[in-house]
Amino acid sequence: MKLGQRLLVFYFLILGVVSWFVLDLVFGQAKPLVRQSAEETLVDAANLLAEIVAEDAESGEIVITSSLRQALNRYAGRTPDADIWGLKKDRIHTHIYITGPTGTVLFDSRGKDEGEDFSRWNDVHLTLQGRYGARTTRTDPEDPSTSVMYVAAPIRHSGSLIGVISLGKPGRAIEPFVQRAERHLLLYGGAALFGCLLLGGLLAWWLSRRVNRLRGYAEAVANDERPAPPAFRGNDEIRALADAVTAMRRRLEERARLEDNVSLLTHEMKSPLAAIRGAGEILQDEIRDPSLIRFTDNVIHESQRLSDLLDRLLAMARLEKLESLPDRKRRVSISPLVEEWQRSRYSLLAEKQLDVSVAGSDLHAEADTLKLALFNLLDNALRFASARTTLGVQVEGNALSVTNIGPAIPDYALARVTERFYSLPAPGHDKSSGLGLAMVNEIATLHGGSLTLVNTDNGVRATLTIPQH
Known part of the structure; x- marks a missing residue:
């Protein structure tokens, strides 16, 4: 696998793992965040309605007047025709019920549970104890999509707790907002991931292109060509490597020229030296004058020294050309x-x-x-x-x-x-x-x-x- 491909695969793996963790975390938080926002709105609405209901209380008891009942029923039947960030809202989904101090339902916007004992439900039970009451209940225990979130607020009169009002929001009413948030996350996350992959691909191509230029230069030098050194913009490691390769090439060329010259010189000198030594040995046999014998001895001795020197130079050149020893230890x-x-x-x-x-x-x-x-x-x-x-x-x-x-x-x-x-x-x-x-x-x-x-x-x-x- 080429360097650019390895870089791209490695980058893709890292980016994929990071994106998976981030998107998993965000998707895991999308629904809770929307539910938290809806719960906060229900808390405000419940407390507002609690104050309205408390206005009609008499002798410390909740009174569901006909005007209040009609107003709440009209509220439940309204058609908002609202456009909330592109989502149409054409009905009221909020379920309202009011219970007395014992948990008995005094009013139900659906008209189904009036007179029922709701004191066992957490929203009513906790609120009657002076705590924050909320619950989530499925209308169909086998279907998670039928869950309804209820939030309660205390109804007080002259400082005394006289009842509880609860507002419920079905999960199906919240689900479109969750789905839209997830779609946006997928869209923008996918676009960001694609952009990062595109940038990673460009980076891998750019690095691979620079490395390939440097490799081509090194291969040309290895093939005894004389290419011009590659010119790289910027002052990064690849440019430093190119400068180092160029410097190494010049040093090796100088060394090769020196070794070639030494080898040529030694080979060319061996024959003349052998001839000089042979001539000296012949003269030594023919000459009887002691002073001349001394000169012929010196000729033979020095020619032998030069021959030994040349042999050592050749041996040294052969050793220096070896990058490693043959595998025959x-x-x-x-x-x-x-x-x-x-x-x-x-x-x-x-x-x-x-x-x-x-x-x-x-x-x-x-x-x-x-x-x-x-x-x-x-x-x-x-x-x-x-x-x-x-x-x-x-x-x-x-x-x-x-x-x-x-x-x-x-x-x-x-x-x-x-x-x-x-x-x-x-x-x-x-x-x-x-x-x-x-x-x-x-x-x-x-x-x-x-x-x-x-x-x-x-x-x-x-x-x-x-x-x-």
């Missing part, structure tokens, strides 16, 4: 590698009368690069070792250590000895290429490990650590 025995190195450096070891000791068995690593690292560590130890001492090679866990007895590394150089072309003078030796420890450090990095050099009491210990995955 195995257990590598160290002793045979040390013996092979001793045979190749026999004359140098004999000249200094050096011994080599090996402790430990094997190490889990890539064999070719481990061999190159070990040989360079041993060459470096040999170069600085004092005569008639021992070079120590030790494998312990996932670490390979090479120790020599000789001069310590100065403090100022400890952090730099693994840099390319940085070398320290060794007594009795020519200046080195400064690539040996740099190659070991590169090999350690490719293995995901590290190279550390520390001074010991009488020499230096170099430790190559390779994590065992």
Whole structure:
């Protein structure tokens, strides 16, 4: 799935969940809010009618006069023909009944319950006790839509409670307002949701378009094309990423050019150096003058040094081109590698009368690069070792250590000895290429490990650590 699609789906899921919770909450509150509003209106009307009824009271008793009865009946039969925010109201739905102090119905606007005992109903029962009385009752217990909300108000005369007047509003009269509120909520909520989805889609398209431009630029660079860097407006993370990719491209191009030039130079120089060395060896066999022999020896020696330097440069270039090691790590025995190195450096070891000791068995690593690292560590130890001492090679866990007895590394150089072309003078030796420890450090990095050099009491210990995955 593409990035823009993932963003849109993720945005849609979040928006959908939030919208569901919000709409569920609002719909859950729509009906109660409308009922609360209707109840508040009924409370006002009930108290107004209670005062009107109290005006006709005599001797502390409610009197339902003919004029009051007629007025209330006329009220129940009115046709309001009202347009309430688009809803037509063409009849009075309010049910009115008046009870005496014992809860007996004295007046019923429907003319059905006069003389009945309503003292058990909460609206009448609670009001007679001096509390707020209200109830909701279904005319058909099996049909929720037949519920009627009743609100009562006390009728007082000279401060005494002489009866109760109750007003009832059927749920069916309130339902159209609830339904309209829910329709409006659905309409406006749906419009808001659609607008948010549209904005989310535009945002996902905008981000995907910018990312695709950056991806196209990176793919063109990977295909050795030379595209112009993408120009992005604004100062956001994608523009910063584009600038970083452009900077990386330029650095990599500079590095590739340098590596190509080094490789070309080393390959082109190897043949002339071989010819110079061959010529020097031929001259050495023919010349008998001691002063000329010294010059031919120097030609052979320096051409060999240059050849070794070129070999190291090529090896370093190959290592730096690797992004990771090939997946062929195995257990590598160290002793045979040390013996092979001793045979190749026999004359140098004999000249200094050096011994080599090996402790430990094997190490889990890539064999070719481990061999190159070990040989360079041993060459470096040999170069600085004092005569008639021992070079120590030790494998312990996932670490390979090479120790020599000789001069310590100065403090100022400890952090730099693994840099390319940085070398320290060794007594009795020519200046080195400064690539040996740099190659070991590169090999350690490719293995995901590290190279550390520390001074010991009488020499230096170099430790190559390779994590065992």
